[in-house]
Amino acid sequence: MRYLSDVAALARKDLLLELRAKETIPAMLLFVLSALTIFHFAIPRGSSDVAALGLLWVAIVFTSLLGLTRAFVPEREQGLMDALIMAPCDRSTIWLAKTLSVIAFLGVAEVVALPAFTLFFSGLNLKTVAAVVLADIGIASVGTLTGAMAVAGNARELIQPLLFLPLSIPVIVGGIGASATAGPKFLLFLALYDAVFVLLSWAAFDFVAAEA
Amino acid sequence: MVSARNLSKRYDTRRIFDKVDIDLDEGGFLLVTGPNGAGKTTLLRVLAGLAAPTSGELVLPVRGEIGYLGHEPLVYKQLTPRENLTLFGRLYRVPDREQRIKALLERFALWDVRDKAVATFSRGMQQRLGLGRVLLHEPKLLILDEPFNALDTAGAALLDEELATRSRRAVVVATHDPGRVEGLATERLAFT
Amino acid sequence: MSEKLAIRLPALVGLATALIALAIVAVFFWAPSDADQGLSQRIFYFHVPIALTGYACFGWGAWKALRLLWKDDPDADLESYVAIHQGVIFGSLTLITGSIWAKISWGVWWVWSDDQLVLFLVLFLFYCAYFMLRYSVDPGPQRANLSAVYALFGVVLIPVSFLAIRLSHSFIHPVVFTRNGAQMTGTMFATFCICLAAMLVLFITLYQLELAGKRLDSRIRELKELLS
Ligand SMILES: Nc1ncnc2c1ncn2[C@@H]1O[C@H](COP(=O)(O)OP(=O)(O)OP(=O)(O)O)[C@@H](O)[C@H]1O
Numbered sequence: 155m156r157y158l159s160d161v162a163a164l165a166r167k168d169l170l171l172e173l174r175a176k177e178t179i180p181a182m183l184l185f186v187l188s189a190l191t192i193f194h195f196a197i198p199r200g201s202s203d204v205a206a207l208g209l210l211w212v213a214i215v216f217t218s219l220l221g222l223t224r225a226f227v228p229e230r231e232q233g234l235m236d237a238l239i240m241a242p243c244d245r246s247t248i249w250l251a252k253t254l255s256v257i258a259f260l261g262v263a264e265v266v267a268l269p270a271f272t273l274f275f276s277g278l279n280l281k282t283v284a285a286v287v288l289a290d291i292g293i294a295s296v297g298t299l300t301g302a303m304a305v306a307g308n309a310r311e312l313i314q315p316l317l318f319l320p321l322s323i324p325v326i327v328g329g330i331g332a333s334a335t336a337g338p339k340f341l342l343f344l345a346l347y348d349a350v351f352v353l354l355s356w357a358a359f360d361f362v363a364a365e366a
Numbered sequence: 367m368v369s370a371r372n373l374s375k376r377y378d379t380r381r382i383f384d385k386v387d388i389d390l391d392e393g394g395f396l397l398v399t400g401p402n403g404a405g406k407t408t409l410l411r412v413l414a415g416l417a418a419p420t421s422g423e424l425v426l427p428v429r430g431e432i433g434y435l436g437h438e439p440l441v442y443k444q445l446t447p448r449e450n451l452t453l454f455g456r457l458y459r460v461p462d463r464e465q466r467i468k469a470l471l472e473r474f475a476l477w478d479v480r481d482k483a484v485a486t487f488s489r490g491m492q493q494r495l496g497l498g499r500v501l502l503h504e505p506k507l508l509i510l511d512e513p514f515n516a517l518d519t520a521g522a523a524l525l526d527e528e529l530a531t532r533s534r535r536a537v538v539v540a541t542h543d544p545g546r547v548e549g550l551a552t553e554r555l556a557f558t
Numbered sequence: 559m560s561e562k563l564a565i566r567l568p569a570l571v572g573l574a575t576a577l578i579a580l581a582i583v584a585v586f587f588w589a590p591s592d593a594d595q596g597l598s599q600r601i602f603y604f605h606v607p608i609a610l611t612g613y614a615c616f617g618w619g620a621w622k623a624l625r626l627l628w629k630d631d632p633d634a635d636l637e638s639y640v641a642i643h644q645g646v647i648f649g650s651l652t653l654i655t656g657s658i659w660a661k662i663s664w665g666v667w668w669v670w671s672d673d674q675l676v677l678f679l680v681l682f683l684f685y686c687a688y689f690m691l692r693y694s695v696d697p698g699p700q701r702a703n704l705s706a707v708y709a710l711f712g713v714v715l716i717p718v719s720f721l722a723i724r725l726s727h728s729f730i731h732p733v734v735f736t737r738n739g740a741q742m743t744g745t746m747f748a749t750f751c752i753c754l755a756a757m758l759v760l761f762i763t764l765y766q767l768e769l770a771g772k773r774l775d776s777r778i779r780e781l782k783e784l785l786s
């Protein structure tokens with residue numbers, strides 16, 4: 155119960171920060187729409203719908219990267235991670251709250267991006283939407299953890315994509331597989347990815363946040 | 367409350383401090399002095415549980431009973447004083463949160479700007495808010511790194527008053543103006 | 559400790575050299591030629607053991623990482639780093655030998671249908687990021703923690719990626735390449751085992767050598783610091 159109220163307090167703070175700054179969500183929206191527009195020119199006539207679906211997944215991963223790179227900027231700029239980790243709450247609440255806010259931002263971007271995709275390219279089946287939801291969970295969990303690692307170093311945001319992209323390859327495979335093939339195999343794979351990496355990130359955050 | 371034996375901290379191979387012993391009980395006041403780059407901040411961060419000592423034994427109060435004010439006021443600049451204190455009040459489970467926040471903001475003369483973003487504050491106002499943040503949960507161990515920084519006469523007087531009341535807590539202060547708190551100190555640690 | 563090491567290291571180097579010599583002899587003079595690929599197929603005896611040793615390096619690095627986080631073992635950080643460093647070297651060799659083997663088997667330098675090769679590409683990218691992370695943080699307990707966490711993510715990523723690559727065949731690769739699936743004969747299997755042993759001992763030797771070098775280096779820097 156305490157755990158959840160701590161998460162709520164921290165997540166409220168993250169949403170409030172975004173509400174004040176109004177930076178991340180508009181940037182993600184504009185980015186994903188620009189990406190889809192570019193993809194129109196990147197797919198030659200005669201390409202299959204699957205190629206367009208593939209690019210949709212690329213757009214989702216890179217848009218999420220935009221949000222993830224910003225995730226710990228407020229904490230980093232003012233050394234606030236110190237203040238947060240000294241609080242008597244479980245440190246994983248910081249990770250969970252951040253992950254939830256990233257999922258929320260990503261969700262907003264996708265609410266615009268998915269209809270735009272059907273408008274520009276081809277229709278989407280329900281399975282793709284389910285895969286997007288599952289992928290968001292995995293992307294946000296892993297990306298929030300690597301984001302916290304990235305801001306701890308001197309290279310800052312620069313290495314966030316390097317840390318995150320190799321870990322996102324299974325998500326891309328699961329997503330495109332779910333969009334392009336029949337059967338629940340790939341949705342199960344995404345669920346497995348989420349289960350494994352949510353647990354791992356949740357357990358590992360304590361070590362990432364603090365040295366003592 | 368704090369007990370350190372043979373405490374050492376190194377960055378890579380560089381020794382910042384070596385074999386420091388500290389014993390601090392309730393009512394104790396440790397004054398840390400030394401020139402720039404001597405290792406005061408590093409020691410205070412170790413005592414706050416933010417940095418791990420390289421070697422030595424260290425016993426500290428549990429997390430949540432420590433209040434640490436560093437060189438930065440450690441508040442969210444995009445949020446208002448009230449939102450900042452509400453967040454930390456929740457995380458520290460402060461009883462009667464609203465009243466306590468109001469009392470602190472009034473005491474540090476920030477009540478009138480309670481709903482303005484901290485980013486618009488002067489350095490001294492931010493320092494006052496930082497003090498409010500560490501005092502909010504009535505820590506048993508209060509660690510202040512150059513707390514008089516940027517404070518005006520009135521703000522410094524408020525802090526003097528706060529430091530003079532030492533029942534139920536121990537205080538560690540690092541400062542370049544030791545004369546100011548000289549009378550309060552029960553322990554001294556001078557870095558060279 | 560250093561005394562024991564002084565005896566062990568030369569012995570290890572000797573053993574590694576002998577095993578590698580034996581492996582080369584076995585591969586080129588003892589193992590039978592492959593029916594349709596001839597002499598050049600023998601790169602298999604290097605490629606597969608190198609890849610397996612690569613996994614062993616990453617696994618050992620992750621084990622040490624776990625020791626660091628779990629048991630606060632102070633030596634584990636350097637050990638984990640050195641194991642992963644060796645892993646990246648063996649991983650690069652896997653990519654090179656795999657590429658050569660692909661050229662021999664199918665006439666192209668790179669194939670996406672060889673699961674192990676693709677996996678090593680992913681791992682190569684992942685562990686290069688590990689080095690970027692490590693070099694972006696100042697030495698100390700925090701760097702040790704971050705490196706260890708990322709190393710643990712690596713060993714979890716290995717099976718997950720492997721599964722992903724397997725599954726991806728259902729929507730990419732219309733053309734399926736297959737390698738000659740002939741059963742290994744007894745001699746072939748023995749040769750393979752010698753090669754695997756040689757590579758594992760080579761890893762252990764390089765691991766101990768690099769570890770000894772790094773420890774000596776930090777000892778010297780410590781002494782310098784004391785003197786100054
Ligand atoms: N992350 C770090 N890595 C390496 N060296 C560091 C690091 N942080 C601090 N140092 C070094 O440790 C020494 C002590 O720094 P510290 O900040 O504790 O000094 P200080 O006494 O607080 O100085 P000041 O009076 O200027 O606040 C400095 O020489 C600094 O260069």
Ligand SMILES: [Mg+2]
Nearest residue numbers: 406407408511
């Ligand atoms: Mg200082």
